[in-house]
Amino acid sequence: MHLTTVKESKSIKAGNIIINPLRGIDEPRVIINGVEAIPENVVKYDARVDIKDPKTNKRCFLVEHVLGPLRLVGITNAEVLGSDKSWNFLRPEHRFAYSLGLGPDVVVGEEDGRQRPSLASILDELESYIIEINCDVYKTVEQEVYFEAVDPFGYKGKIHLRPLKPNEGVILNIRLFENAIDGLFISERGLKDGNLLKQILTAQTPFLIGVHTKEALLHAIGDVISDIVGLGGLTDVEINVDLNFFYHSLTVGAIKKSKFTKKVGVCVIE
């Protein structure tokens, strides 16, 4: 798979984040407010996903609403900065950040709990913002991964990750309670079905609307892509997942447990 990033002159303002180019890394990678979004840096994964830099102790909140949307629109590498300037203390993440003496910019998820609606609104022109990096990479899980987790409400979730061959892309079979979608295909260009992509980017979190709607399932697609493909930096993998309520403990738990196989082909790192 070829890595992609944002063109030098075309940073994207997408709601409460700014998406900037990132080069110099030979695998899919997103850096948020200076913190690498990788499994080792995840410090909270239940109702949301937070990352923390072990050296600087800087923490970022709700990173799943950055990682999933980026990968779904076909951006594999980016440096992201939060841009919120005002507090909303009804949000627990804002209270946490305020307690630590950080600013509201460290919370990179939006207050309405949608994935990234501002990217949906520029979807038709997004191609003009993205550039392919001359770097061909293959990264998948070393072997099949089975993982189960029970959330605080007693719901059990199950996930199975299966390695795929180079350029087979990401295949997702997902269930959230009574709703399910099978055979979603995400290539290096992201999710091809524009209508579905728009619905995912504007879907609200099951945490606010409950787990029993189609919209909740669409939101969960973004979250699963974030946690497995985004955090793991994977290029090719099959994901079979039966989600519970606080499902990040399931998905991030699985990627934290995984070992990876990586091969770098022609790769010019500027």
Added chain:
Amino acid sequence: MSEHKVISRCIDILKEFNKLNPKLYEARDHWHYFRYGDGKPVISLYVPRFTSLEELTKHDYEYLIRTLSVLRTIEVINRELKTQSVDIYVSTKASDLPKDFYSYLPSLIIEPTNLNLSVVHKGLMHLKVLLRSRKLQLLSNLWDHEDLLEEIQKIVWRAISVEHPYYPISRGSDVLFRDIFLTGGIIYQLESLRINENNVYLSFKVTLPPETKVDEIIKEFSNKLSQANLVFSSVITEIIKNVARILPKKRIHRIAEETYIEVYKREPEYEWFPFPTVFNELAPSNDEILAIGPYSHIDLTLGKDLKEISHDKNIDEFATYLLAVIRKF
């Protein structure tokens, strides 16, 4: 549950602390000060008087879990003379702490934080409102009383109701979600209501989040009233307790965070405390303070006596954590 049993339980708690041979014991203004240890103070403990209603409530039960965790910690610490000085407050309500009970040592304030660390506590203010109503001029007609009361009920209802376009926090929502979001919100509690010939007086206690100006609260309240087609003719505000915020950069915070990971095998989380406590009183003069409390989503179980409650697993778990923190000083 008989009054006699409740009273004996209250006495038991203090007795238990006294059984551990404090070097000093003093009681004032609902606070009980125990000092344990030989030579220099090893540990000082401030416990507010345990008051209870006729039945053991969920809050009493939670308080007992916290207090007994501290008791168990001191049972062990009391045998270890090498411990440095740490003060512990078992805080419940915003009862004023006597000035000479203020600590300048690193202090742990044991509050129902559900295992979160807390360094921000909301403040509290009075909001007293004088309303004028067209209906009041018609009070000579007794039948209008009913309308007036209904109108006032609507005002109070609006004032204490909270709604949000995204967050499930309105009345009737799951308590879990109300806790999650309203911890940071402006909450109104009706304190008194008085009606005379021309006016209606309402008095509220209002929780004050950080970075929130009194003017904003008045504006918000005014908006709530305007939805009921009412205006107020005067407003009096008075800060009862200031907001407290300590940045967690001191040794006590580092030790508490490290120990949390060791004991609970996960990163600690910071959360605000939704109303002022002794934390707000200590914070202006001591920045080495931290509020922490055991997991306390506890089902109300009536009829348990002190002996049964003392076997709650949350007590041992939290006492283990407290011990590990104090031993590092």
